[in-house]
Amino acid sequence: MGYLISETTREERERIVEESIGNINGACDGCMAGLAEMYQEYIDGKKEIREINMEFRARYESGIDGPEREGCGYEIR
Numbered sequence: 001m002g003y004l005i006s007e008t009t010r011e012e013r014e015r016i017v018e019e020s021i022g023n024i025n026g027a028c029d030g031c032m033a034g035l036a037e038m039y040q041e042y043i044d045g046k047k048e049i050r051e052i053n054m055e056f057r058a059r060y061e062s063g064i065d066g067p068e069r070e071g072c073g074y075e076i077r
Contacts, residue, residue: 005045013043 002008003016017039038056041047 003049005042005048010043010045013045016049017043 001012005013008016017036021035021039039049039052042049042052
């Protein structure tokens with residue numbers, strides 16, 4: 001099974017994200033919710049995982065418009 005949007009259905013992409021992140025409904029006061037939201041554009045077929053990860057890394061390294069820590073999770077702006 002591939003991971004590219006062109007190789008997967010929406011349901012497969014949802015499963016890929018869920019399996020990669022873990023239990024997004026975990027008991028960590030929503031700490032996984034920010035990660036799930038981060039990959040929503042992949043699930044929707046708008047951006048590849050690689051693009052999302054590169055954008056996140058660029059914001060993290062530069063500190064510009066990066067996520068802000070809130071509780072045990074991150075809030076994506």
